[in-house]
Amino acid sequence: MQRHDTDRVVIVGAGPTGLTLASELARAGVPCTVVERRSGRSEESRALGLHARTLEMLDLRGVATELVERGHSVRKVRLSLGHKLIDLGRLDSRFPYLHILPQSVTEEVLEEHARGLGAEVVRNTRAIALHQDDDGVTVRVRQGTHEWDERAAYVVGCDGAHSAVRNLLGVPFRGKTYPFTIIVADVRLEHPPHDDLLLQVGPGGIIVATAFGDGWYRMGCIDRLRAWSNEPVTMEEVRATLARVAGRDLGPSDPRWMSRFRIQERHADRYRAGRVLLAGDAAHLHSPLGGQGLNVGIQDAMNLGWKLAAEMHGWGVPGLLDSYEAERRPVAARIIKATDVATYAMTTASPRLRRVRGVVAPVALSTPHVQRVVREHLSGVAVSYRPPDGRRHRLDGRRLPDRDVVLANGRTTRVAELLRPGRFVLLDFTPDGATRAAATAWAGRVDAVVARRPATGMRRASALLVRPDGYVAWASDTRSASSLASEARAALARWCGAPDAGVAIAGPRGVAAAVGGTAAQIAPALPAVALVAEHA
Secondary structure, three states: OOEEOOOOEEEEOOOHHHHHHHHHHHHOOOOEEEEOOOOOOOOOOOOOEEOHHHHHHHHOOOOHHHHHHOOEEEOEEEEOHHHEEEEHHHOOOOOOOEEEOOHHHHHHHHHHHHHHOOOEEEOOOEEEEEEEOOOOEEEEEEEOOEEEEEEEOEEEEOOOOOOHHHHHHOOOEEEEEEEEEEEEEEEEEOOOOOOOEEEEEEOOEEEEEEEOOOOOEEEEEEEEEEEOOOOOOOHHHHHHHHHHHHOOOOOEEEEEEEEEEEEEEEEEOOOEEOOEEEOHHHOEEOOOOOOOHHHHHHHHHHHHHHHHHHHHHOOOOOOOOOHHHHHHHHHHHHHHHHHHHHHHHHHOOOHHHHHHHHHHHHHHOOOHHHHHHHHHHHHOOOOOOOOOOOOOOOOOOOEOOOOEEEEOOOOEEEHHHHOOOOOEEEEEOOOOOOOOHHHHHHOOOEEEEEEOOOOOOOOOOOEEEEOOOOEEEEEEOOOOHHHHHHHHHHHHHHHHOOOOOOOEEEOHHHOEEEOOOOHHHHOOOOOOOOEOOOOO
16 A cells, blocks of 8 residues: 555554544544554553543534543542642533543544544554655555555654654653652552542552542552562552552452553653654653643644644644644643652652641642642643734633523524534624624634623623634724724734635535635635634
C-alpha cells in the first residue's frame, strides 16, 4: 500500500489524544489516517480520571454523555493532611466532579466516534522513518514484514512518552526521572477507605485510593523507600507496600491489573517542526499526582484540531497553527512545575519539611480562596489563553461555561449544543442582531445567531466570538450597532481569515450553497445560527 495524498493528515498513535484529534479533523472535513503500533485497543485501565474541563470539551461534540454513563463520578477528594476535603461539587460546570473511567473504555468510545466521522484507524503499524519537504510529509511505516509510505500534508505525533515521531524529528525531551517507583494495582479491598478518592501521605510515600464504583479500587502507591525494579509486580508486593505506606493492612485481593512504572518529568523543546507536530505525552510528561496526563492530551487535541483544519482548508491566518504551541506549552509547563512541587513535598525525607507540610497544608486548605484555586486548577477550568494581539477584554481567551440560552425565537438551547458542529460561533446580545450581517461573508466558518439575554449567570456583553474549542476569541461591550459590526468584522478577519469570495447561503441541516467560494472554504458549512451568551 503506497499513498501520496497531500490533502490529508496522518496521526501516529491511537490513544485518547490521537483519537480526539482524528475526530476533530474528520468533523471538519479533513481526511485523516491514524496509525497505531498496538494490534488492538488497550484492555487495561491505565489513566482513569476525566476532569471537568475535559468532559466539557468532549460535550461540545456530543461525546461526554456516553462516557459519563459508563463511569463513576467522584465529587470530593480527601487529603489525609488534616483530613481536608477538596469539594469538586462546587465547580461552575455541568460536570462538577472527577469522572472515573478506565482508559480502555475512553479509547473505545473515542475510536467509535472517530470512525463514525470517517477517520481511518490502521493498527499493528509503526512509524519507522520520516521525511518532510515544502509540500508535505512522507512517513515510512511497517506492518509485520511489509513496509510502505504514507504521504500527507501534516503528521502529528500522539504516540506517547517514547514517541517515535519525536525521536525521528530529533526534538529533545528534557527533564528528569524520579529515583523511586510507583506501583498501581486494581484490586478489591477488605478494609476500604471511607472516601471514593483518598490521597494519603505517609512517611514512606503516598497512596492514592480511587473507587471504580464496582467494588474495585485503583491503588497507586509512590514508594519513596523502594528503588526501581524491572521485576513484575506481585500481589505480595502490593499488600506489603500498601501496608507499610498506609500504616495498616487494607486487605487487597483479586487483582485485575498490576503494574509499576517510573515517574518522569519531561517537556519537548518544541511542539512543531515544519509540518510535523507533537501532542499529549509525546510533548510532555509529569508526575501522575492530580491525574492530568490524559486530560492535558485531549485538551491539546481540541486546541490543535480546528487550527490544523483551518490550515488544511486554506483559511488559517498567519501564525494560527503556531498558536497551538504558544497556548498549550505554558499549560503543560505549569502542570509539570505544580506536580513536581507537590510530589517533592509529599515524598520528602526531611523531618522538618514533613512537620511544616503537616501544619501549612491543613491551614491553607481551610481557606475558601485556596479551595477554589485548587479545584479550578485541578479540574482544568482555570485554563485561559492570552490573546495573540495583546487585546484584553475581560472575557478574551477565557473558557465560556455551558449555559442555557434563550434564542430570539424563544427556543432554549445550550452553548455546548451551538458548538457541536466544531465551528466558530458568533454570540450576539443586541436586539437587532448588529453583528449577524457582519458575519455573512464568513458563513462557511462561523455560525451567527441573535438570542435573548440569558436570565442568570452571564455578564453583560454586546457580542462574543467563540472558538470551536469553547474559548472566547473576541468580546465587546460596544453598544453602537455600526461600531460593534466594525469590531466584529475585524475580529472575524483576525481569527477566521479572509472572507469568502461569495456569500454562503444556509440550507437545511448543514447543506450550504455559495456563489464564488472555493470548495475548501465551504466544505464544513452548516446552517448559520445566532447566540447571545456571556461568561459567568
